[in-house]
Amino acid sequence: MMGPELVFMVEEASMENTLKAILPRLLPDGLAFKIIPHSGKGDLERSFPRKLRAWKNPRARFVIVRDNDGGDCVALKSRLVETCTASGRPQSLVRIVCQELEAWFLGDLRAVEHAGLAKDCAKLQAKKLFRNPDHIEKSKNKLIDLAPTYQPRNGSQAIAPHLSLDNNTSTSFNVFISGVRRVAEQMGTA
Numbered sequence: 001m002m003g004p005e006l007v008f009m010v011e012e013a014s015m016e017n018t019l020k021a022i023l024p025r026l027l028p029d030g031l032a033f034k035i036i037p038h039s040g041k042g043d044l045e046r047s048f049p050r051k052l053r054a055w056k057n058p059r060a061r062f063v064i065v066r067d068n069d070g071g072d073c074v075a076l077k078s079r080l081v082e083t084c085t086a087s088g089r090p091q092s093l094v095r096i097v098c099q100e101l102e103a104w105f106l107g108d109l110r111a112v113e114h115a116g117l118a119k120d121c122a123k124l125q126a127k128k129l130f131r132n133p134d135h136i137e138k139s140k141n142k143l144i145d146l147a148p149t150y151q152p153r154n155g156s157q158a159i160a161p162h163l164s165l166d167n168n169t170s171t172s173f174n175v176f177i178s179g180v181r182r183v184a185e186q187m188g189t190a
Contacts (some may be wrong), residue, residue: 008064061092067099068172130169
């Protein structure tokens with residue numbers, strides 16, 4: 001019989017890099033996980049319903065992670081939850097990144113600094129702009145302003161290992177962390 005596994009479906013390689021760095025610190029030892037990156041949000045939305053229906057392990061739980069990119073967060077989440085239910089996996093967790101992955105990095109400027117991408121930027125965390133980076137519509141551009149060498153793929157590999165799981169000003173990051181912890185706990189008792 002197949003054991004429990006947590007499957008993350010993400011829209012791009014930079015989110016895959018981020019999850020590879022934080023999931024081993026977040027999930028309990030022994031809980032198998034898999035990350036499936038896609039080629040953008042369109043590819044993710046086209047392919048994840050088929051993957052949910054075809055997945056062989058009945059003990060698998062799914063986490064769908066997608067950037068909001070300035071859209072209606074509530075409507076987007078509702079639509080993705082409905083798609084999961086229609087695909088036979090109503091217990092799937094849907095998490096929306098507001099607005100882009102880089103907001104998670106802007107929520108922990110200490111991590112950006114420790115990654116060597118920007119000097120003395122951690123002190124900016126107390127500024128109003130960075131107290132809730134989910135409100136920054138073009139968070140990638142703002143991160144590039146702070147760290148001009150930032151590129152999504154390499155930057156996510158450099159920053160993610162330094163992200164604090166418990167001290168981030170991004171609300172969407174914190175909601176993601178708490179949701180994944182809750183699912184992992186449920187899987188441990190099932």
